[in-house]
Amino acid sequence: MRIVRDELGVVVVTYKRPEALRKTIFEILNQGIAEAHIVVINNDPSVQLLSEEIDPTFTSLIIKNQPENIASAGGFAIGMQAIQDLGLQWAWLFNDDSRPIDRSFESLKSALEKVSNQKIGLVKIGNFNNRGKATLLNWKGVRVPSYVEPSDKLIETDLVTFDGCLISTRLIQEIGTCDPDYFVGTYEFDYCLRARDAGYSIFTLPNGLIEDEKAGSIGGTPPWRQYYNTRNHLYLGLQRKDLQTILAWIKRELKFSYAIIRFEDQKLLRLRLKTLATFHAILGKRGKTLDPASIK
Incomplete structure (x- = not known):
């Protein structure tokens, strides 16, 4: 399984954090994926974002200003559909307070090249806990975390969250986007369960190459x-x-x-x-x- 740079689109959902958003866009471009389209879903109706205000040098930046706050579920649903409509193969998802760090994209690309499974639906960069171990999520009627030592080897799991997650547009075409009617919370797990119902695999790459400020949890x-x-x-x-x-x-x-x-x-x-x-x-x-x- 391969990721081609010009078949990748990036989605960033933002709400009232312009500086965090600019930092996230900067770090995405630092991944060496200038060919990628970046779709920003702005959930703050009080501010109409313009692409030239965020990064005037990047021509493939698409801003979708929303008339009301549709939260993360609605934002990711619009972004996922936009990447599919652009005819791309992968959507890479972020909140405005989560972003890739050095080598994130290359680590995903390298890990996927070692997997022969052709029905991969979601691949997530695993976050580290405060002890430096990567978090895996499985489903027992509720998410159940476990922790493993860092590595660059993909591990199959039941669930992932969307920050730092690659989603195949083949999966989006087959089962649709995440459900915007969840508004916030649970939509990621619903989507993972639907993906597994459709026979798609879910993987976590436990290398921690993602920065997550968790600003919404403060x-x-x-x-x-x-x-x-x-x-x-x-x-x-x-x-x-x-x-x-x-x-x-x-x-x-x-x-x-x-x-x-x-x-x-x-x-x-x-x-x-x-x-x-x-x-x-x-x-x-x-x-x-x-x-x-x-x-x-």
């Missing part, structure tokens, strides 16, 4: 994100009629509800939103049912 989990985590996980289990996922959701919600009561601020708001999320999942209510900007 300050803990806000109440609105807990709402979407609760709703989307239960919806996934109900939609797939998967008892393992539903039981894992119950166990997870009991644990997190206990943590809210014991340790979190805004206890009543968080518990109320979790209850609302449960009802919405059962009723099949999806999309942007709760505006993050309305929850303080």
Whole structure:
């Protein structure tokens, strides 16, 4: 399996982090992939980004300004479709606060050349934990991490997250993009499960050649994100009629509800939103049912 540079497109989803975005674009171009198209999905409706403002020297930069915040699921869905529409073979995905570092692309290219599997759907550069080991994700009704020593050898896994992930447009053509109605959270795991249902393989390259600032995680989990985590996980289990996922959701919600009561601020708001999320999942209510900007 080979990656050809001029058959690669890059997607970056951004929201109110212009400096982080410029840094990410700079690091992408440092990978020596000047032939690639870069598609930026701007989820901040208050600012109309222009390609010349981000990098006036790069002619294959496409900006898609959105009229409202469609979050990461909506942004990646648009970006994945754009790469397929351009007739390219691979989409390389990033958030604005995650970016490749030196040798990222070459390591992916080299690793894929050693694999004969012709039905590869997703390949993710594995992040390092605080002990310098790479994270692998597998599915037991909920994501279950394990940790391995760094290497440049691909490891087959059940799940990946999208930051630093290559996705085959052959897969996109067959099963579609990620589901924008998840809005935020769970959409990556839904997509991985759908890919495996269609017979595609998922790999992690555990070399840590990605920088992830995790800017969206600073300050803990806000109440609105807990709402979407609760709703989307239960919806996934109900939609797939998967008892393992539903039981894992119950166990997870009991644990997190206990943590809210014991340790979190805004206890009543968080518990109320979790209850609302449960009802919405059962009723099949999806999309942007709760505006993050309305929850303080």
